[in-house]
Amino acid sequence: MMSKVRFSAVLLAALFVFSPALFGQESSGGFFGARENVLGIQFEHNWTNSVNSDENAVDLTYSNHGQNMDFDFGIQFASKRQSFFSYARYKIFDGYRGWFGPCNFTELENFSDISFRQHWFAGLAGRVHFNDVFSFQGSSLIGVRGSTFKRIRGLDPVFRKDVAGDFSFSARPWHYKNDVEISAGISSWEMFWHPLFFAPIFFVSASGSVSDSVRIKSFVGMRTFDYFGISAMNEGVTLKIGAEVLF
């Protein structure tokens, strides 16, 4: 019975199709015929009640939007970590109403001089356009994340199964004028193998073109609760602002 429940939880998680906001890559072009290559820079600040409090970060990203594959990778320099991440989406179905296919995410993270972390995730991603204005996108990923403790001799690496995913609704009310897009949704990086648990970030993001090849982006996220709203784990606010060059 429990395996069925777990399977159902994973199935539901699979419905949380992708919002790349999870990885700081929210709708970086591609969907409405934008350019193939995107270079981005993003500044991030976190206010939380946990160890990442008042953390600043800079993300440098490159995205390539091909016919059948989108590929993003980036480097993050944060006050408490440095990381390299890559994210790829493979469009096995790409129709005029959207696309659907597998995706994978990897990250190598150097956390101060304490631990070195690895994340390997694979899952499904997709996007559906209801019309020219509204769309839904999301992803679900299942994988492993691990910590290797650099300063502690003899302590084995710690690995755990993990589930990540999120979904968002996007609106492009001024699509034909200045390419503005507003999206809102929920992302979660730690859903685990439990139907009652996830630690979501509610977010609103907006992007808009300032010229033919430059676009600005903003993101506001609120981390609020875990354990079904009962106990706050990582309350806080994340702000991001960045710019992309399309070519």
Place this chain on the structure above:
Amino acid sequence: MKKALLKRILGKTSFSILTLATVLMVGFLSGCSFGWDEFFYRKNSVNSRSDRILDLDGTGGAPQTGGRSCYSVVFFSDIHIGGKENDPDVLIDWMRVQKPLLEEEGFPLEFAVCAGDLTYSGIRSEYKDYAAMGERMERLAGVRLYSVLGNHDVYNSGWDEYRDLVFPYSSYYRFTTPSGESSLSWYFLDTASATLGTEQLEDLFFRFKHDSNRKVVVTHFPLLLKSSMYYCLQNIDERDMLIDEFCRNDVKIILTGHAHIEDGYTYGDYFKEVNLESYIKNYAAAVLYVDVKNGTFRVRTFHL
């Protein structure tokens, strides 16, 4: 029979989804006593609860171990006063029986520790019953009770009641059990919100830096368990920092609860984590045998 029929009618996938929906609904409804009005905001965040450690040494609040290097401590967790199947008098009676036996073994019983979830829903009547249990324990078994805050204890803004009723009226405190040059420091941390928060974390590392004693740490949330990550501290940045600091600052053992199962983790040659079965339903309690001089800590679990 009915279940099999339902399964056949609905099909396997629909049955699984229906099961999940039922579990979610039951979870939602059973959570109603936990203060759903505080779903998005809860006053008394961990930073406001535990910004600075309360040092019980010299206040009369620390246990008087008489300089002994060998003693014992009763350890239990998740008693959930207000829930079902958790008669606290069973524990007190058992302690009264254990006390002379431990004295004979050369490990006199000095105090008791509860690793959180003292109450079921954090309301005042439950806290009053818990405080009354602590008083009876001291009066009948001669043992003072030290507690940490659990996630159930902050439901319905239960922190106000904890601060008012549960000794030592702080969720972040420490004391020392002196034994010549081999003193032992006991740290009780506030992990009720599944994080220590920035203030407590910074203060803890500062205290560790100026404390060369061996250490015992008591928290509600485990750092790591062999069986499940779900019940552990979820912020892996924080978890990694704690493991690192514990290893480098002579922490020898960490006592935890929350998971309701017997579990734990061994951190190389540095320290051990012991997660005890819940008192509620399992009636589990343990004796921690402390030998400060030799730096050994042995746990023996009982089902009362």
